Amino acid sequence: xxxxxxxxxxxxxxxxxxxxxxxxxxGEIVGFLGQNGAGKTTTMRMLSCFxxxxxxxxxxxxYDVFTQAAEVRRRIGYMPEGNPLHLDMRVREYLKxxxxxxxxxxxxxxxxxxxxxxxxxxxxxxxxxxxxxSGGYRQRVGLADALVHEPELIIxxxxxxxxxxxxxxxxxxxxxxxxKDRTVFISSHLLPxxxxxxxxxxxxxxxxxxxxxxxxxxxxxxxxxxxxxxEISAPVPDLREAWEHMAEIExxxxxxxxxxxxRCALTPRADVDLRPQIFxxxxxxxxxxxxxxxTRHSLEDIFVHVTKREQEEN
Amino acid sequence: MQPFLTLVRRELGSCYVSLIGYVIVAAVxxxxxxxxxxxxxxxxxxxxxxxVTEAFYNNGLFWLVxxxxxxxxxxxxxxxxxFSGTYETLxxxxxxxxxxxLAKFTGALLFFMSAWLPLLAYPLLLKRFxxxxxxxxxxxxxxxxxxxxxxxxxxxxxxxxxxxxxxNQIIAAMNAFVLGLGLFLxxxxxxxxxxxxxxxxxVLAHVSMIEHMKDFTRGIVDTRQVVFYVSLxxxxxxxxxxVVESRRWK
Numbered sequence: 001x002x003x004x005x006x007x008x009x010x011x012x013x014x015x016x017x018x019x020x021x022x023x024x025x026x027g028e029i030v031g032f033l034g035q036n037g038a039g040k041t042t043t044m045r046m047l048s049c050f051x052x053x054x055x056x057x058x059x060x061x062x063y064d065v066f067t068q069a070a071e072v073r074r075r076i077g078y079m080p081e082g083n084p085l086h087l088d089m090r091v092r093e094y095l096k097x098x099x100x101x102x103x104x105x106x107x108x109x110x111x112x113x114x115x116x117x118x119x120x121x122x123x124x125x126x127x128x129x130x131x132x133x134s135g136g137y138r139q140r141v142g143l144a145d146a147l148v149h150e151p152e153l154i155i156x157x158x159x160x161x162x163x164x165x166x167x168x169x170x171x172x173x174x175x176x177x178x179x180k181d182r183t184v185f186i187s188s189h190l191l192p193x194x195x196x197x198x199x200x201x202x203x204x205x206x207x208x209x210x211x212x213x214x215x216x217x218x219x220x221x222x223x224x225x226x227x228x229x230x231e232i233s234a235p236v237p238d239l240r241e242a243w244e245h246m247a248e249i250e251x252x253x254x255x256x257x258x259x260x261x262x263r264c265a266l267t268p269r270a271d272v273d274l275r276p277q278i279f280x281x282x283x284x285x286x287x288x289x290x291x292x293x294x295t296r297h298s299l300e301d302i303f304v305h306v307t308k309r310e311q312e313e314n
Numbered sequence: 315m316q317p318f319l320t321l322v323r324r325e326l327g328s329c330y331v332s333l334i335g336y337v338i339v340a341a342v343x344x345x346x347x348x349x350x351x352x353x354x355x356x357x358x359x360x361x362x363x364x365x366v367t368e369a370f371y372n373n374g375l376f377w378l379v380x381x382x383x384x385x386x387x388x389x390x391x392x393x394x395x396x397f398s399g400t401y402e403t404l405x406x407x408x409x410x411x412x413x414x415x416l417a418k419f420t421g422a423l424l425f426f427m428s429a430w431l432p433l434l435a436y437p438l439l440l441k442r443f444x445x446x447x448x449x450x451x452x453x454x455x456x457x458x459x460x461x462x463x464x465x466x467x468x469x470x471x472x473x474x475x476x477x478x479x480x481x482n483q484i485i486a487a488m489n490a491f492v493l494g495l496g497l498f499l500x501x502x503x504x505x506x507x508x509x510x511x512x513x514x515x516x517v518l519a520h521v522s523m524i525e526h527m528k529d530f531t532r533g534i535v536d537t538r539q540v541v542f543y544v545s546l547x548x549x550x551x552x553x554x555x556x557v558v559e560s561r562r563w564k
Contacts, residue, residue, distance in 0.1 A: 048406040052562050073408040080406075084399030086324075088331055100320040101407050145403070 001183040007056035016042040017207040031194030032187040034204035040187040048078040077146030081157040087131035102149040116144040136167035156186045210306045228274045233260045233288035317409040325421025342429040349375040367454040367531040385490035388473025391418040393486040426466045453533035461530025464543035471550035478557040
């Protein structure tokens with residue numbers, strides 16, 4: 001759906017984004033993650049045909065965003081950062097205006113406005129002036145606008161910025177609902193946001209893509225440090241001895257837990273899953289095992305890892 | 315065509331739902347009403363040898379409206395959209411830059427002309443209450459409206475251009491006013507400089523808007539003047555388009 005190749009944008013001498021190359025397949029929900037000023041908005045503006053790149057190409061649904069902008073614009077629903085709206089218009093009036101602007105016929109625009117109003121839960125406020133609405137409702141109006149012409153691709157730039165936790169959840173659910181039959185490209189500097197909504201993540205840092213992949217892939221990339229936690233009821237010396245003899249364990253750490261249980265944090269040497277072995281061991285020795293988990297890295301860990309690596313290289 | 319009409323409707327709508335739209339209409343009505351009273355007083359006292367329309371245009375209030383209203387009407391066209399960020403949603407919708415520029419121009423011009431509509435009532439009042447029915451000539455009246463339209467088109471396009479340059483509405487209005495006033499005052503040079511034969515005086519006479527309006531209010535629609543206004547309007551619209559497009563090559 002999105003094919004980006006060596007996309008670069010310079011403002012004066014400074015490169016806002018450098019050599020971006022990535023693809024987004026049809027039906028994916030891709031999170032575009034980066035700190036403030038990493039180049040997220042710049043990339044999104046280029047993809048939405050708002051401004052051209054200095055070099056490189058970007059294609060959406062097979063159309064070039066620079067030379068076939070009209071075709072691209074018809075196929076995308078774009079919600080810019082900060083969700084700008086005409087505050088003097090009423091919700092329904094605004095959505096109708098946007099639908100007509102995007103080339104829908106009168107009858108079709110009426111039909112679509114009804115659908116997105118319903119879909120985004122705007123029924124109660126359809127006749128209110130946008131300027132009087134709360135942030136959450138405004139966000140929904142922006143989303144309804146992005147959806148009104150049934151685009152194949154939705155590009156959302158920081159859709160939950162400045163919303164409280166409750167509203168963030170509502171908007172997130174809304175994004176999930178609408179993404180069922182289309183591709184979504186969503187930018188955020190909020191990690192849980194992306195972790196909960198997206199199937200794939202692209203991490204951008206200082207204008208360069210640092211990491212890309214599904215959450216599982218990213219987990220695996222980090223797996224050299226993927227610990228296994230086991231809570232076992234056994235004497236400490238026995239445990240110590242057992243771990244020392246297990247070749248795959250590089251490092252271990254034992255701490256006391258409630259009762260007779262000890263909490264062992266085990267770091268594997270290579271990309272192996274220690275859990276079956278530990279289970280077998282406990283079974284053969286007759287130890288009681290009450291917890292056996294592999295710590296999953298949160299996106300936050302991955303993100304910090306990726307961006308720290310960059311800083312160290314510098 | 316559909317996006318263009320949709321945008322024109324939106325532009326007009328934003329004028330008529332905002333307070334500023336009605337302030338402009340009210341101010342124009344007040345100033346025009348005042349100049350009408352002045353004209354009527356003048357008619358009352360002594361015999362009149364020029365058409366009423368000419369007497370009407372030939373006072374400061376008429377020009378005040380002409381010079382002040384367009385910058386205030388057009389100041390929001392681009393500057394407000396840029397300021398509020400809606401420029402981005404507009405420019406990523408499937409509309410061309412030319413459509414946007416023309417729609418904003420058309421919307422503002424239609425609003426400007428609508429503010430002059432009550433002027434049509436004045437001749438009727440004159441006809442109703444004056445003894446001499448030849449005072450108001452429909453040709454002169456038509457010429458006056460054509461003049462107002464052409465002058466308005468030029469100043470609205472100039473205002474759109476000024477608005478496209480900035481994010482600040484006040485700066486947009488100031489720029490448009492200063493540019494417009496400068497253009498207008500060039501015409502005054504014909505009164506100040508001694509007329510001597512030569513191309514300089516001829517050029518000045520051709521760009522004097524006061525002289526143009528004098529002809530229009532007498533019912534003379536001169537092709538040279540129409541060309542003058544239309545080409546300048548086109549020039550400013552072209553410049554606006556280039557400014558709007560400039561985000562592509564910046």
